[in-house]
Amino acid sequence: MLKLTYTENGFNLERLAQSLEDWVTTRVILSLRAGWHICVEPSTASFLLPADLPGIERLEIEARREDSEIISVSACDVDYVEISLRGSWVSASSECDEGVFVVTMSDRTEFFLFKLWQQAQIVASCVSE
Template identity: 45%
Template sequence: MLKLTYTENNFNLERLDESLEKWVNIRVTLAIRSNTPIHLESSSASFLLAGEYVPQVFNLEQENRVELYRCDEDLVEVVLEGLWLTSDPESEVGIFVTNLEESTELLFEQMQQNLQLCHT
């Protein structure tokens, strides 16, 4: 499962070994027990990858629920379908989760880590 965390100033992508269903159930249970609002909806999310990765991710469009859009010669936007979780439905802060093939999740995680290393 891929987990994309969107905050006011940051974005984080990580791969989790838990199933999406188990992870969502834990989050809902936690929200109920802590009396915290939770909003869940089917949605799409996007993130940017360096354009140099286009050849590696080109075949992913056919194999997964992945869409790619070239922003410019340096960046590619990756769009995924999944589930959006937030405490405020009007907020752009929240967590997006999706299930893809394990190899695809690992590839995205590695690419995102490489992109972050280039910007530090």
């Protein structure tokens, strides 16, 4: 399972071994016990990766192998590709901009996407220094 945590400063991507159903169930139970509002709904999430990142072509091949409803890779412009995912949005309300997006794909695609995202973060941190 991939977990994208969206905050006011950006987002973080994690790969979890836990199943989507177990993670959501635990989150709902925690919210109920703590008295927090929780909204879980089907949604989409998108983020950009550098188009020249080694492995982008392979990700496109993996995306075609996946159910096309779950992941798509589209050229955004010369410098970036857009990764779009279909999964579940978990937040305090359906109108909230901050929350967690979770999605399940094949282990292979999840691992590969996560590694590409990590590489993009390393490149971005080197450029900003």
